[in-house]
Amino acid sequence: MTEQPDAAVAAAPKRSFFVRRVDATNHFEIFFVSAVATIILVRAILAATGWPQLGGGKIHFAHLLWGGLGMLIAIILFLAMEGRLWDALGALAAGIGFGLFIDELGKFITSDNDYFFRPVIAIIYVIFVGLFFLFRWLGSIKHLSPQTALVNAFDYAKEAVLRDMDEGERAEALFLLSRADQADPVVVALGDMLHSLEMPEKPNPSPLQTAMRWFAGLYARFVDRRWFRVIVVGWFVVISLAGLVGGLGVDLNPANMSFADVGLSVTGFVEGVLVVIGIVRGRHSRLVAYAWFERAVLVSILVGEFFEFYANQLSAVFGLLPLLLTFITIRYMIGEERKKLADAETS
Numbered sequence: 001m002t003e004q005p006d007a008a009v010a011a012a013p014k015r016s017f018f019v020r021r022v023d024a025t026n027h028f029e030i031f032f033v034s035a036v037a038t039i040i041l042v043r044a045i046l047a048a049t050g051w052p053q054l055g056g057g058k059i060h061f062a063h064l065l066w067g068g069l070g071m072l073i074a075i076i077l078f079l080a081m082e083g084r085l086w087d088a089l090g091a092l093a094a095g096i097g098f099g100l101f102i103d104e105l106g107k108f109i110t111s112d113n114d115y116f117f118r119p120v121i122a123i124i125y126v127i128f129v130g131l132f133f134l135f136r137w138l139g140s141i142k143h144l145s146p147q148t149a150l151v152n153a154f155d156y157a158k159e160a161v162l163r164d165m166d167e168g169e170r171a172e173a174l175f176l177l178s179r180a181d182q183a184d185p186v187v188v189a190l191g192d193m194l195h196s197l198e199m200p201e202k203p204n205p206s207p208l209q210t211a212m213r214w215f216a217g218l219y220a221r222f223v224d225r226r227w228f229r230v231i232v233v234g235w236f237v238v239i240s241l242a243g244l245v246g247g248l249g250v251d252l253n254p255a256n257m258s259f260a261d262v263g264l265s266v267t268g269f270v271e272g273v274l275v276v277i278g279i280v281r282g283r284h285s286r287l288v289a290y291a292w293f294e295r296a297v298l299v300s301i302l303v304g305e306f307f308e309f310y311a312n313q314l315s316a317v318f319g320l321l322p323l324l325l326t327f328i329t330i331r332y333m334i335g336e337e338r339k340k341l342a343d344a345e346t347s
């Protein structure tokens with residue numbers, strides 16, 4: 001008679017080799033910001049110093065090589081070191097290295113190795129937009145499986161061995177454990193270990209943390225004021241309508257319009273139309289108006305800025321920064337309106 005398999009073994013959860021890190025977004029942000037900052041900083045320094053060449057004669061140390069060194073350092077850190085600190089430093093080194101690498105793109109897509117190839121900044125911008133959406137997708141975990149929860153809880157718990165774990169990290173680890181299989185003895189043992197840890201005294205906040213909290217509190221007080229919302233939305237309406245007027249005011253003679261002119265005029269027109277729709281349809285709902293304003297600024301960031309970088313190179317950064325600030329503000333206001341609606345439905 002064949003022995004029947006144990007029920008617990010038969011019901012064993014399915015294992016997966018593809019387990020995402022719940023804190024991946026933090027590393028992506030370090031990589032993304034450091035890469036963008038590196039490109040801007042390198043081009044600014046080279047322009048300020050007259051585009052010098054490191055080396056002499058036939059020798060030229062292109063910063064592509066330094067970018068490779070940065071990415072090599074990141075690889076070594078990821079392969080050899082354990083701990084969140086080294087992960088962050090690896091992401092930083094990778095971002096700086098990738099920024100130095102991709103900044104030389106013009107030399108490798110032109111037959112004459114033209115570093116100053118005009119469309120290259122626009123192409124780099126498109127690459128970073130693509131990376132942004134890729135990182136956003138990889139960093140979002142909609143369904144946390146028991147296996148993913150347990151693996152990430154271990155990742156938090158090992159910090160207790162490397163250094164003192166603070167209360168926030170323990171709470172995060174325990175939350176992840178609560179999403180794991182509670183019948184798993186490993187989960188039980190890890191939970192007992194985390195509960196038994198003695199937490200260090202909470203250190204006094206640094207001056208930077210104190211300043212950030214002060215600004216956060218100040219913003220929280222102002223954001224609910226009507227005059228603040230009017231100013232923010234009014235500013236967004238003004239710059240969006242300026243795009244609409246610019247799109248209508250361009251010489252529509254194809255012979256007098258460049259590629260960037262066509263793109264900017266069409267984008268400005270679409271952006272302005274979206275703002276007008278938001279004003280009309282959002283008369284009785286701020287949330288509807290904000291949603292249309294958000295679409296308008298996304299069109300400007302994802303499409304219009306491509307043509308800005310194509311036409312104006314890195315000087316377009318100064319136009320991108322207020323757009324990003326406006327987008328962040330509008331997103332925050334949308335979140336606040338949704339919270340109000342949720343509170344109204346539950347009350």
